[in-house]
Amino acid sequence: MVKIRLRRTGLRNQASYRIVVCDKEAPRDGRFLEIIGTYNPRTEPFSFEVQEDRVYHWLLKGAQPSESLAKLFKAVGLTERYEKVKAGESEETVLNEAKSFYENRKIKLQTRKD
Numbered sequence: 001m002v003k004i005r006l007r008r009t010g011l012r013n014q015a016s017y018r019i020v021v022c023d024k025e026a027p028r029d030g031r032f033l034e035i036i037g038t039y040n041p042r043t044e045p046f047s048f049e050v051q052e053d054r055v056y057h058w059l060l061k062g063a064q065p066s067e068s069l070a071k072l073f074k075a076v077g078l079t080e081r082y083e084k085v086k087a088g089e090s091e092e093t094v095l096n097e098a099k100s101f102y103e104n105r106k107i108k109l110q111t112r113k114d
Contacts, residue, residue, distance in 0.1 A: 017038065
């Protein structure tokens with residue numbers, strides 16, 4: 001089974017993550033099939049960049065997101081956009097909607113101290 005999950009990067013106490021597609025049996029920071037995005041929880045609000053077309057591709061092929069990524073997908077509206085694609089709406093219009101969402105999101109690049 002293929003999973004979409006987070007792969008930890010960054011220094012100690014300064015975690016950032018890559019969003020990867022990998023086999024369910026692979027270790028957290030082990031082998032992966034494809035990097036499809038990044039996630040940084042330390043910015044305000046969290047920064048989340050993802051190639052939504054690749055996410056749709058893998059989800060349509062049966063990949064399952066991890067619990068933490070499912071929550072992040074819901075927080076940025078990716079789950080709702082994916083449901084539109086599954087319902088038959090054009091992928092191009094949904095991707096344009098996603099692009100405008102990410103452009104209008106204001107993120108302070110300075111990281112916060114935990």
